[in-house]
Amino acid sequence: xxxxxxxxxxxxxxxxxxxxxxxxxxxxxxxxxxxxxxxxxxxxxxxxxxxxxxxxxxxxxxxxxxxxxxxxxxxxxxxxxxxxxxxxxxxxxxxxxxxxxxxxxxxxxxxxxxxxxxxxxxxxxxxxxxxxxxxxxxxxx
Amino acid sequence: xxxxxxxxxxxxxxxxxxxxxxxxxxxxxxxxxxxxxxxxxxxxxxxxxxxxxxxxxxxxxxxxxxxxxxxxxxxxxxxxxxxxxxxxxxxxxxxxxxxxxxxxxxxxxxxxxxxxxxxxxxxxxxxxxx
Numbered sequence: 555x556x557x558x559x560x561x562x563x564x565x566x567x568x569x570x571x572x573x574x575x576x577x578x579x580x581x582x583x584x585x586x587x588x589x590x591x592x593x594x595x596x597x598x599x600x601x602x603x604x605x606x607x608x609x610x611x612x613x614x615x616x617x618x619x620x621x622x623x624x625x626x627x628x629x630x631x632x633x634x635x636x637x638x639x640x641x642x643x644x645x646x647x648x649x650x651x652x653x654x655x656x657x658x659x660x661x662x663x664x665x666x667x668x669x670x671x672x673x674x675x676x677x678x679x680x681x682x683x684x685x686x687x688x689x690x691x692x693x694x695x
Numbered sequence: 696x697x698x699x700x701x702x703x704x705x706x707x708x709x710x711x712x713x714x715x716x717x718x719x720x721x722x723x724x725x726x727x728x729x730x731x732x733x734x735x736x737x738x739x740x741x742x743x744x745x746x747x748x749x750x751x752x753x754x755x756x757x758x759x760x761x762x763x764x765x766x767x768x769x770x771x772x773x774x775x776x777x778x779x780x781x782x783x784x785x786x787x788x789x790x791x792x793x794x795x796x797x798x799x800x801x802x803x804x805x806x807x808x809x810x811x812x813x814x815x816x817x818x819x820x821x822x823x824x825x
Contacts, residue, residue: 657817659809660761663725664738669801669819673742673755 561635574693578686580633586679587627587636590671594638595622597667601655604665621649639668697752697824698741700794704754704822707793708736712758715787716780719760734780735759744823753821755801758784760816761808774805777816781805785818798822 597604598617624645628637640646646653658664705723712734713721720733738757760777781803788798801819808815 653806654809657804657815658725658735658737658759660729660763660813660815661725661809663735664757664759664817666738666740666757666819669738669755670740673740673753677743 572690572694575687575690576633578690578693579683580629582679582682582686583633583636584629586675586682587629587638589678590636590638590675591625591627593671593674594625594667597665597671598622598655601665604667617651617655618649621652621655624649625652638672697750697754700824701739701741701754704756704794704824705736705739707791708756708758708788711787711791711793712736712784715784716760719780729761731763731765732776733761734784735761738819751823751825753823755819755821757817757819758788760784760814762814764812764814772814774807774814774816777805777814781816781818788820793822794824796822796824 598621601617624640626638626641626645628641629635630637640649640652654662656664656666656668709721709723716734720730722733722735723737725735726733736756736758738755740755741752742755744751744753758781760780762772762776762780764772785800785803789800791798798820799822801821803816803818805814805816807813
């Protein structure tokens with residue numbers, strides 16, 4: 555879905571950098587991916603208040619544990635890329651309700667917790683990466 | 696954050712979408728008895744850009760198009776209809792300025808809705824406002 559523009563160039567530059575820089579950067583990739591998943595879980599827990607069903611008819615107010623279990627975090631490409639969401643076709647197939655929840659249906663509003671959590675984490679991630687680079691440079695002396 | 700511009704942005708989006716999809720009802724909520732075909736604007740979200748200043752914000756929003764597979768009608772139905780309508784809206788939005796700023800396209804997805812027959816198209820955009 556949503557991506558940060560320039561990640562390919564950033565990944566290439568980090569891969570070419572000393573190991574200590576990659577180590578610090580990877581920590582933040584993992585931390586931000588986990589933070590995004592935690593944020594989505596929080597939003598799912600408060601679904602009813604997140605986007606109320608204004609017309610008063612029955613609608614999806616909660617999600618099953620199966621949907622939460624299939625919504626996962628993965629850190630790949632030597633720790634340079636964090637992925638969050640339904641990461642496999644099997645996970646998507648097992649939890650169609652998550653799509654209806656995020657994107658809404660003809661009868662209920664969209665509660666796009668995934669994209670909203672990404673927007674929330676995007677800014678802090680950039681700041682944390684700057685701090686990680688400073689830590690790496692300090693370790694290099 | 697540029698929260699004060701949120702209402703103006705929603706008005707701008709509705710004006711553009713209504714003009715691009717004439718004849719189709721545009722809602723900002725899920726109606727109790729939805730018509731066979733309608734457009735819904737929702738998913739409005741505001742995030743700081745960058746975090747350090749808090750004076751610039753990225754406003755995101757979604758445009759949904761729903762069309763039921765009603766038999767006995769001459770107009771095109773299903774996902775094809777959804778893609779045609781969303782293409783017209785996309786062209787209008789990308790050619791417009793919302794609160795003085797051009798929107799950026801994020802993604803498009805078209806699939807069947809929860810009932811298995813209604814087509815549901817969705818496009819997401821964002822606008823960075825000062």
